Amino acid sequence: MTTQTKPEKAHKLTPMMEQFLAIKDGVGPEAVLFYRMGDFYELFFDDAVRAAAALDIALTKRGKHLGEPIPMCGVPVHSSEVYLQRLIKKGFRVAVCEQTESPAEAKKRGSKSVVRREVVRLVTPGTLTEDSLLDARGSNMIVAMSRTPAGGHGLAWADVSDGTFKTVSAPAKDVPAQLAALSPRELVLPEALYHDADFMGDLSLDGIALTPQPETKFDVRAGERRLSERFKVGGLDGLGDFSNAEIAAAGALLEYLQLTQAGAPVQLSAPKASKTSGYLAIDPATRASLEIDRTQKGSRSGSLLSVIDRTVTGPGARELSVRLNRPLLDVDDIKARLDAVSFFVEHEDMRRALRGHLRGAGDMARAASRLALGRGGPRDLKTLSETLRLGETINAHFAQSPDIKPPANVERALTGISLAQEPDIAKLARDLGKALLPDVPMLARDGGFVATGWTPEIDKLKTLRDDSRRLIAGLQAEYAKLAEVSTLKIKHNNVLGYFIEVSPKHADTMLSKGPESPFIHKQTLVSGVRFTTVELADLDSQIASAAERVTALELEVFNGFVERVITHVETIRGMAAYLAQLDVQAGWALWAEENRAVRPIVNDGPDFIIKGGRHPVVEDALRKSGAPAFTANDCALSSDANSAARLTLITGPNMAGKSTYLRQNALMFILAQAGGFVPAASAEIGVADRLFSRVGASDDLSKGRSTFMTEMIETAAILNQSTERSFVILDEIGRGTSTFDGLSIAWASVEHLLSVNKSRALFATHYHELTELIDGLDGAENASLRAKEWDGDLVFLHDVRPGAADRSYGVQVAKLAGLPMAAVERARAVLERLESESVNSASAPVGLPLFTAAVTTPPEPSALELALARLDVDALSPRQALDLLYELKVKAQEKIG
Numbered sequence: 002m003t004t005q006t007k008p009e010k011a012h013k014l015t016p017m018m019e020q021f022l023a024i025k026d027g028v029g030p031e032a033v034l035f036y037r038m039g040d041f042y043e044l045f046f047d048d049a050v051r052a053a054a055a056l057d058i059a060l061t062k063r064g065k066h067l068g069e070p071i072p073m074c075g076v077p078v079h080s081s082e083v084y085l086q087r088l089i090k091k092g093f094r095v096a097v098c099e100q101t102e103s104p105a106e107a108k109k110r111g112s113k114s115v116v117r118r119e120v121v122r123l124v125t126p127g128t129l130t131e132d133s134l135l136d137a138r139g140s141n142m143i144v145a146m147s148r149t150p151a152g153g154h155g156l157a158w159a160d161v162s163d164g165t166f167k168t169v170s171a172p173a174k175d176v177p178a179q180l181a182a183l184s185p186r187e188l189v190l191p192e193a194l195y196h197d198a199d200f201m202g203d204l205s206l207d208g209i210a211l212t213p214q215p216e217t218k219f220d221v222r223a224g225e226r227r228l229s230e231r232f233k234v235g236g237l238d239g240l241g242d243f244s245n246a247e248i249a250a251a252g253a254l255l256e257y258l259q260l261t262q263a264g265a266p267v268q269l270s271a272p273k274a275s276k277t278s279g280y281l282a283i284d285p286a287t288r289a290s291l292e293i294d295r296t297q298k299g300s301r302s303g304s305l306l307s308v309i310d311r312t313v314t315g316p317g318a319r320e321l322s323v324r325l326n327r328p329l330l331d332v333d334d335i336k337a338r339l340d341a342v343s344f345f346v347e348h349e350d351m352r353r354a355l356r357g358h359l360r361g362a363g364d365m366a367r368a369a370s371r372l373a374l375g376r377g378g379p380r381d382l383k384t385l386s387e388t389l390r391l392g393e394t395i396n397a398h399f400a401q402s403p404d405i406k407p408p409a410n411v412e413r414a415l416t417g418i419s420l421a422q423e424p425d426i427a428k429l430a431r432d433l434g435k436a437l438l439p440d441v442p443m444l445a446r447d448g449g450f451v452a453t454g455w456t457p458e459i460d461k462l463k464t465l466r467d468d469s470r471r472l473i474a475g476l477q478a479e480y481a482k483l484a485e486v487s488t489l490k491i492k493h494n495n496v497l498g499y500f501i502e503v504s505p506k507h508a509d510t511m512l513s514k515g516p517e518s519p520f521i522h523k524q525t526l527v528s529g530v531r532f533t534t535v536e537l538a539d540l541d542s543q544i545a546s547a548a549e550r551v552t553a554l555e556l557e558v559f560n561g562f563v564e565r566v567i568t569h570v571e572t573i574r575g576m577a578a579y580l581a582q583l584d585v586q587a588g589w590a591l592w593a594e595e596n597r598a599v600r601p602i603v604n605d606g607p608d609f610i611i612k613g614g615r616h617p618v619v620e621d622a623l624r625k626s627g628a629p630a631f632t633a634n635d636c637a638l639s640s641d642a643n644s645a646a647r648l649t650l651i652t653g654p655n656m657a658g659k660s661t662y663l664r665q666n667a668l669m670f671i672l673a674q675a676g677g678f679v680p681a682a683s684a685e686i687g688v689a690d691r692l693f694s695r696v697g698a699s700d701d702l703s704k705g706r707s708t709f710m711t712e713m714i715e716t717a718a719i720l721n722q723s724t725e726r727s728f729v730i731l732d733e734i735g736r737g738t739s740t741f742d743g744l745s746i747a748w749a750s751v752e753h754l755l756s757v758n759k760s761r762a763l764f765a766t767h768y769h770e771l772t773e774l775i776d777g778l779d780g781a782e783n784a785s786l787r788a789k790e791w792d793g794d795l796v797f798l799h800d801v802r803p804g805a806a807d808r809s810y811g812v813q814v815a816k817l818a819g820l821p822m823a824a825v826e827r828a829r830a831v832l833e834r835l836e837s838e839s840v841n842s843a844s845a846p847v848g849l850p851l852f853t854a855a856v857t858t859p860p861e862p863s864a865l866e867l868a869l870a871r872l873d874v875d876a877l878s879p880r881q882a883l884d885l886l887y888e889l890k891v892k893a894q895e896k897i898g
């Protein structure tokens with residue numbers, strides 16, 4: 002497990018270094034060790050070298066090991082979270098090693114004893130809980146994946162920060178889609194899978210930390226035992242219906258999480274099995290191209306999620322992301338969600354009030370998980386206190402309008418957040434409200450968070466402390482008179498406590514007071530001389546011990562509350578989930594209102610009929626840039642090809658809006674099946690089981706695939722898997738190869754989709770030959786996006802019309818893009834010639850193979866090209882080469898005119 006060099010016997014190690022090496026040995030080379038030394042976490046050897054570079058902090062040296070200086074760097078404990086965050090972001094894992102006894106305790110075991118230390122936690126990207134390390138609006142999923150000998154795959158996922166724990170079984174072909182839907186930060190998997198290049202090649206693993214584990218960790222029996230013990234059930238049947246693959250994955254995940262918590266119990270809800278069949282399947286390529294929760298470049302802003310997100314809480318934003326990533330299939334479930342959004346569209350007052358209240362809600366699930374893990378603080382209690390009581394406030398608001406009957410979905414959430422059925426939690430919320438001060442510190446050990454009136458002893462001690470402070474304030478005047486030094490001051494610092502200070506010129510007066518004097522000398526500094534008195538020392542120690550006792554009592558109060566939170570953690574998580582749902586429903590309603598979105602008619606039928614549909618992200622971008630408004634477009638498809646075509650072929654100039662149109666219709670399915678309103682004038686959507694897209698070509702060099710290969714793999718997946726219930730968008734397939742090949746592939750794909758897959762499909766192409774094919778095929782039709790030439794310039798109309806486009810306007814677009822005029826003019830001339838040749842040519846396979854001609858009949862070489870081709874470059878001297886260059890330039894200029 003480790004590559005740490007073992008010290009040779011001949012070299013004597015310091016006891017501390019010996020301890021460090023032993024701990025580092027246990028941690029292994031994969032994680033850097035934060036070794037606690039007083040107020041710093043120190044890093045040594047390779048860890049120090051790597052971390053110093055990653056954090057851009059100074060690398061120093063300390064002592065020697067095997068004759069070599071030991072590289073070292075350190076980070077202060079109080080700001081360690083910032084450094085942790087940076088390291089985790091850069092893909093590091095960090096083992097945090099704390100001192101588990103005080104130096105005084107260590108001394109008792111012998112003067113040379115080293116303070117005991119233990120690794121208390123392994124921080125990995127998928128196991129974060131700190132607010133500062135987490136994205137408030139994004140989940141932090143860790144996934145474990147297993148493969149059984151029979152070839153079944155199991156996925157188990159958890160969000161340690163809020164306690165989610167779920168599993169699913171999936172056939173190998175669905176694993177990439179499942180994993181992409183979860184978009185985890187970390188993936189735990191058996192070594193065999195990790196080394197299976199074919200399998201791994203299909204997963205999209207960008208930004209995911211991979212954690213291979215030995216096969217034995219995925220043993221089904223061991224997993225079953227582990228899960229039963231942790232969740233205190235006789236057998237797993239009590240928790241749900243899990244496959245062996247799910248048990249193996251869940252067991253391995255639990256074990257790994259336990260390892261990262263250094264043995265402390267993992268605070269997760271009992272696992273729930275979910276069904277793959279319940280969700281709209283979206284493979285990773287489609288997910289990426291539709292930019293659902295992040296853009297292709299990886300940012301949240303510019304994604305579908307960022308544009309429609311009107312939630313006011315972090316948990317609400319996370320819930321919206323889950324819904325968009327896993328849209329539903331069940332029509333009744335979808336309608337139930339839609340009912341809730343409709344309700345908040347219709348009842349604007351309710352929506353506004355609810356959102357107002359939700360603004361005051363904290364991240365209850367994360368706060369409760371942190372407290373349960375022993376990493377919480379008074380602020381987490383405060384979050385619970387305020388957010389739990391919010392449930393009552395919201396219910397009270399709804400109760401004011403008894404005539405308004407919320408739909409079942411909203412009603413369930415309201416009951417869920419009400420404390421009426423939960424007397425223990427209601428009491429907990431009330432008690433927290435009374436016990437905590439309005440402003441509380443982050444850490445319990447800092448004290449100062451228990452309100453007056455909660456613990457009589459704390460109040461008494463505080464009075465004692467305050468009285469003593471008042472007495473001390475009174476003493477200053479008394480001592481000044483007694484010492485006859487009017488500038489005498491009583492001050493305080495952490496080392497001396499309270500003391501009397503006079504300037505050096507008065508020191509003698511004070512010191513010469515004789516045996517009667519109450520002043521006892523303590524310290525002489527350049528700036529002043531310090532004294533104490535018996536009375537002052539007494540008061541000082543009273544204050545100090547009262548403060549110590551108050552802190553201890555406050556900690557007791559804190560721990561008592563933590564115990565109560567742990568007892569109810571499941572219910573608290575449930576309430577947090579209901580609040581998040583309400584936030585999503587109300588937020589979606591607001592977005593719908595702002596964007597004229599409508600409730601879609603969702604059914605199990607074959608139709609997809611959109612009137613006046615818009616692309617929410619492109620529309621948003623146009624609005625922000627002040628560009629002309631988005632042009633809405635209809636779309637009508639039907640898999641039984643009765644009420645509408647099954648497949649529509651879209652042609653039109655470059656930049657006309659073909660890709661936008663394709664994507665906007667795919668997004669309609671996602672939004673509607675996620676249970677939300679859609680940006681259209683009206684929409685009828687027969688639920689899709691899978692979404693497929695082949696949009697835009699990109700290389701996947703990391704997997705050794707060229708652009709064309711990637712495109713063909715994605716097309717193959719579509720033709721092999723798409724069903725009558727699927728929705729397919731294909732953008733310019735076949736573009737990455739020679740025109741005849743490309744056209745043939747596009748042609749065959751259209752036919753296959755129409756007659757074999759029978760999916761609803763939109764197919765954008767520049768192969769105008771295909772438009773003639775479509776005319777002869779049942780169930781298919783042509784549509785096009787228009788553009789007009791105006792004064793030699795191109796104007797895009799962006800509207801979709803029946804029928805094929807007559808031309809591509811590629812040359813005009815090239816002009817728009819800023820190609821040099823000379824090149825544009827030349828292209829125009831070549832195009833004219835090619836078009837006239839093609840019209841006369843009988844050899845073309847069908848119609849007008851616009852680009853075929855371009856490829857197969859290259860234009861005549863120009864004089865310049867001929868001159869260059871004939872040139873023997875090696876025979877030229879540098880001078881001749883330069884002269885030639887001038888000559889060629891003159892010729893070129895003559896030609897351009």
Ligand SMILES: Nc1ncnc2c1ncn2[C@@H]1O[C@H](COP(=O)(O)OP(=O)(O)OP(=O)(O)O)[C@@H](O)[C@H]1O
Pocket residue numbers: 619623630631632633634653654655656657658659660661662799800
């Ligand atoms: N319906 C629309 N209303 C207004 N503007 C639109 C519309 N559709 C697209 N656009 C604008 O046109 C730009 C180009 O759209 P899009 O990429 O969809 O064109 P395209 O036809 O697929 O082009 P190409 O063939 O070059 O890939 C968009 O970025 C957007 O600004």
